Amino acid sequence: MTPLDALARACADVRPAEPEEGVLGVAPRFVAAPASPDEAAAVLTAAAEHGLAVVPRGGETRLDWGLPPRRCDLLIDTTRLSRVVEHAAGDLVVKAEAGVALDDLAGVLAERGQRLALDAPLPGSTVGGTLATGAAGPLRLLYGAPRDLVIGLTIVRADGRIARSGGKVVKNVAGYDLGRLFAGSYGTLGLIVDATFRLHPVPETRAFVTRTYTAPKDAHDAVQAVLHCPAYAAGLEVTSGPGAAVRVAVLLEGVADGVPARAALVAGLLGDGAIGAEPPPGWGAYPDGTTLVETSVPPGSLPELLTAVPDASLAWSASGHGHAGLPAGTTPEQAAAALAALRRVGGAVVRYAPQDVRAALDVWGPVPGIALMRRVKDQFDPQHRLSPGRFAGGI
Amino acid sequence: MIPGRRPRSDAGAPVTADPPADGVKGDGMNAPLDRLAERFAALLPPGGVITDPVRLATYECDGLTTHRASPGVVVLPESAEHVAAIVRACVEENVPYVARGSGTGLSGGALPRTDGVLIVTARMRRILEIDLPNQRAVVEPGVINLDVTRAVRANGYYFAPDPSSQQICSVGGNVAENSGGAHCLKYGFTAHHVLSCEVVTPDGDVVELGSGPGYDLLGVFVGAEGTLGITTKITVKLTRVPETVQTLLAAFPSIETGGTAVSKIIGMGVVPAAIEMMDALAIEAAEAAVNCGYPADAGAVLVVELDGPEAEVAHQFAAVERLCREAGAFEVRVAADDAERALIWKGRKSAFAAVGRISPAYLVQDGVIPRTALPEVLASIDALSAASGVRVANVFHAGDGNLHPLVLFDDAVEGAADRAEDVSGKILDLCVEHGGSITGEHGVGVDKARYMPRMFTDTDLDTMQMVRCGFDPAGLCNPGKIFPTPRLCGEVPGVRKGPHPLVAQGKAELF
Numbered sequence: 001m002t003p004l005d006a007l008a009r010a011c012a013d014v015r016p017a018e019p020e021e022g023v024l025g026v027a028p029r030f031v032a033a034p035a036s037p038d039e040a041a042a043v044l045t046a047a048a049e050h051g052l053a054v055v056p057r058g059g060e061t062r063l064d065w066g067l068p069p070r071r072c073d074l075l076i077d078t079t080r081l082s083r084v085v086e087h088a089a090g091d092l093v094v095k096a097e098a099g100v101a102l103d104d105l106a107g108v109l110a111e112r113g114q115r116l117a118l119d120a121p122l123p124g125s126t127v128g129g130t131l132a133t134g135a136a137g138p139l140r141l142l143y144g145a146p147r148d149l150v151i152g153l154t155i156v157r158a159d160g161r162i163a164r165s166g167g168k169v170v171k172n173v174a175g176y177d178l179g180r181l182f183a184g185s186y187g188t189l190g191l192i193v194d195a196t197f198r199l200h201p202v203p204e205t206r207a208f209v210t211r212t213y214t215a216p217k218d219a220h221d222a223v224q225a226v227l228h229c230p231a232y233a234a235g236l237e238v239t240s241g242p243g244a245a246v247r248v249a250v251l252l253e254g255v256a257d258g259v260p261a262r263a264a265l266v267a268g269l270l271g272d273g274a275i276g277a278e279p280p281p282g283w284g285a286y287p288d289g290t291t292l293v294e295t296s297v298p299p300g301s302l303p304e305l306l307t308a309v310p311d312a313s314l315a316w317s318a319s320g321h322g323h324a325g326l327p328a329g330t331t332p333e334q335a336a337a338a339l340a341a342l343r344r345v346g347g348a349v350v351r352y353a354p355q356d357v358r359a360a361l362d363v364w365g366p367v368p369g370i371a372l373m374r375r376v377k378d379q380f381d382p383q384h385r386l387s388p389g390r391f392a393g394g395i
Numbered sequence: 396m397i398p399g400r401r402p403r404s405d406a407g408a409p410v411t412a413d414p415p416a417d418g419v420k421g422d423g424m425n426a427p428l429d430r431l432a433e434r435f436a437a438l439l440p441p442g443g444v445i446t447d448p449v450r451l452a453t454y455e456c457d458g459l460t461t462h463r464a465s466p467g468v469v470v471l472p473e474s475a476e477h478v479a480a481i482v483r484a485c486v487e488e489n490v491p492y493v494a495r496g497s498g499t500g501l502s503g504g505a506l507p508r509t510d511g512v513l514i515v516t517a518r519m520r521r522i523l524e525i526d527l528p529n530q531r532a533v534v535e536p537g538v539i540n541l542d543v544t545r546a547v548r549a550n551g552y553y554f555a556p557d558p559s560s561q562q563i564c565s566v567g568g569n570v571a572e573n574s575g576g577a578h579c580l581k582y583g584f585t586a587h588h589v590l591s592c593e594v595v596t597p598d599g600d601v602v603e604l605g606s607g608p609g610y611d612l613l614g615v616f617v618g619a620e621g622t623l624g625i626t627t628k629i630t631v632k633l634t635r636v637p638e639t640v641q642t643l644l645a646a647f648p649s650i651e652t653g654g655t656a657v658s659k660i661i662g663m664g665v666v667p668a669a670i671e672m673m674d675a676l677a678i679e680a681a682e683a684a685v686n687c688g689y690p691a692d693a694g695a696v697l698v699v700e701l702d703g704p705e706a707e708v709a710h711q712f713a714a715v716e717r718l719c720r721e722a723g724a725f726e727v728r729v730a731a732d733d734a735e736r737a738l739i740w741k742g743r744k745s746a747f748a749a750v751g752r753i754s755p756a757y758l759v760q761d762g763v764i765p766r767t768a769l770p771e772v773l774a775s776i777d778a779l780s781a782a783s784g785v786r787v788a789n790v791f792h793a794g795d796g797n798l799h800p801l802v803l804f805d806d807a808v809e810g811a812a813d814r815a816e817d818v819s820g821k822i823l824d825l826c827v828e829h830g831g832s833i834t835g836e837h838g839v840g841v842d843k844a845r846y847m848p849r850m851f852t853d854t855d856l857d858t859m860q861m862v863r864c865g866f867d868p869a870g871l872c873n874p875g876k877i878f879p880t881p882r883l884c885g886e887v888p889g890v891r892k893g894p895h896p897l898v899a900q901g902k903a904e905l906f
Binding site (some may be wrong): 088090091092093113134144147150155157161162163164165167168169170171172173174175176177178179180183184185189200201202203204224227228229230231232254255257258259261263298299320336347349364365366367368369370371372373375376377378379380391392393395 | 465526527528530531547562568572573575579583584586587596600602603604606607608609610611612614615617618619635636637638656661662664665666703704705706707708709710763764765766767792795796797829831832833834835836837838839843847850851852854855856857858859861862863864866868877884
């Protein structure tokens with residue numbers, strides 16, 4: 001039996017890949033779109049039997065992140081895994097399949113006054129892709145990242161077997177937490193087929209307080225003042241760009257009786273900050289540029305971050321995580337210098353970049369614990385068929 | 396409480412297919428342990444090695460006293476280098492080792508091995524750094540949970556995880572167990588408050604987890620119950636002390652009416668810092684023990700605490716009070732100050748120990764259900780209790796559905812312990828049937844490993860153990876915990892069998 005025949009027996013929606021469906025230029029041979037966890041398991045079983053290298057694809061919003069796969073025989077398209085399996089509103093929990101778009105999920109949850117407290121800067125991004133890339137924005141300050149909100153996970157292993165961890169209760173310490181392990185694992189450990197998250201109520205009201213500063217030191221002082229005050233910010237984002245002033249924006253969420261007083265407090269701390277009901281332009285978005293670098297820089301090092309790379313656009317959240325964008329036309333040498341400058345301040349990982357730039361960069365940078373990571377990878381995927389080469393240390 | 400219920404041998408049984416290379420000698424001396432004790436004595440400052448059987452016996456159990464095993468050797472390292480050297484020596488001798496903090500765990504997670512080494516972190520109690528601009532602190536694993544808060548309280552900060560043992564439990568133990576506490580409904584668990592850990596791996600290497608890109612190994616290390624390595628330095632997040640805290644006690648005629656109030660509070664979109672519930676039997680016990688003065692004749696009491704910005708809390712607190720009355724509360728007491736708040740909490744916090752006043756012995760269970768299943772599950776527990784004649788007092792973190800049924804029995808009556816154990820196990824079955832968990836915060840340890848298959852398939856457990864095989868293919872790091880059946884890891888490329896490479900290269904000496 002040919003691989004295509006085997007896949008077709010496993011899954012109703014299988015076809016040869018189109019040339020433009022390459023992952024960072026590596027063209028797959030086949031695309032399979034399973035519609036259930038069982039079908040996904042059958043696809044991975046067939047892939048195992050035929051030794052196919054597999055790359056998952058969700059909404060294609062972050063498929064160009066990371067490194068190109070060393071091999072890509074089969075794309076597994078998750079968009080038919082599109083069921084919101086269970087929204088237990090009374091328990092503030094939702095279980096959704098990997099291909100559900102975050103925007104669609106938000107719509108379902110909003111009907112009951114609830115939300116998954118994750119920023120979704122890229123329209124169309126899915127549950128599975130968001131988890132696999134560990135993507136988060138300014139809300140991370142109060143609510144955490146996907147690793148902090150996922151409470152249950154179903155995966156299909158490289159050998160085609162279905163495995164679950166966690167469950168559908170928030171408080172649960174039975175067994176290892178594979179949800180946290182899979183968050184940010186870029187499809188290299190298994191295929192995420194569904195995930196269960198803890199939810200939060202949609203706040204009654206919210207306010208954004210913003211102010212711009214010319215001196216990085218002043219922005220830093222403002223951030224420190226807000227962090228150490230009791231206003232309980234849900235998000236705090238600092239943005240800057242070449243030649244532009246530094247903007248500090250603070251999000252407050254809560255009840256209508258409480259938010260105005262908190263917003264006034266923060267406005268005072270910022271020194272005459274402007275209060276608005278709507279997010280300021282670009283709130284939670286990735287900075288402009290053709291190269292995107294994810295940074296991890298704690299609040300105390302903000303002034304150094306703001307001055308590290310004059311050409312970069314920055315968006316930094318007070319959770320200590322942020323992004324730097326390098327403009328089109330940045331040469332590989334300039335990009336390497338910018339990356340080195342960022343790494344003198346904190347952690348920096350290249351998410352996407354033009355091919356010539358990417359080829360010149362150490363995309364992941366130093367990886368403490370890489371030996372353990374390789375061993376974990378070897379256990380989950382001994383033949384290195386799952387998104388091979390996409391991840392840190394060539395995993 | 397139930398002496399002799401389990402044979403001692405279960406803690407000392409070999410868990411890998413290959414028994415230790417040097418077994419127990421015919422003269423009763425254990426050669427590998429003796430050799431290790433000598434090496435440890437040369438490594439550690441005076442008093443750092445315990446081999447006296449009487450003193451070893453003081454380490455024979457953690458907070459769960461039903462499982463006991465006297466450790467082969469106890470060591471008290473003072474640094475990461477000590478811990479790494481101890482682990483490497485254990486690996487060389489193929490001897491299992493277990494880490495222990497303050498020994499307050501409730502699932503036998505730190506149960507020693509008679510044929511192994513117990514690594515106690517009591518001499519690693521330094522707070523290394525307090526970094527307020529970055530809202531973090533760096534501590535050694537033996538630091539007491541509450542001491543972190545004490546060190547930063549004056550600056551308006553605290554360490555959020557607050558397990559009931561926080562006056563004595565260690566941060567390293569919190570990391571191992573992913574400890575929660577009464578306030579984790581709003582603030583989350585230890586996993587949400589640990590930024591990075593320096594870890595001695597089962598190879599004896601020192602690595603920093605959580606500080607760089609790649610797999611979130613920190614995320615799986617926290618809560619792995621000491622089976623993936625030993626943390627030697629922990630960077631914790633510090634949380635801003637809320638502007639205000641408001642606490643009320645509401646008395647209800649029944650558990651059902653109390654449960655209704657909980658659902659309404661959560662349904663309104665409020666996330667309280669804590670919602671605790673106790674049933675009539677638990678109230679009776681608390682009253683007998685600490686005279687907390689809870690309203691008489693209550694079928695259930697709720698303790699609800701809100702914290703945060705003042706304007707926010709004032710608004711929500713009024714709503715909570717109203718919802719409690721609407722649900723049928725016949726008395727609502729609001730704490731006017733910290734002293735009154737402490738009095739309200741006194742009854743709840745004393746509940747476990749207090750049950751000793753109304754029963755000669757008891758088992759503390761720890762299960763989780765979806766909050767909405769509360770009335771149904773409590774009715775089933777009532778039915779179980781009635782059918783078996785075993786009394787059950789209920790204390791729970793109602794906000795997140797974490798039940799702590801206290802199963803009462805008289806250990807002087809033959810068979811009573813077994814009946815209590817049976818009821819306790821059936822309560823876990825109820826939790827699993829309703830989509831919950833066999834443990835919300837006490838951990839699996841040695842106590843609940845046998846229940847894991849009720850919640851997870853063989854494949855699920857096999858998959859979790861792939862992580863363990865990646866970290867600890869030899870299976871020497873706290874073996875016998877969490878998993879009912881160890882997974883054979885097979886030949887893993889790169890696993891060190893000979894001496895440590897640095898030793899082989901002459902760059903380092905083991906001792």
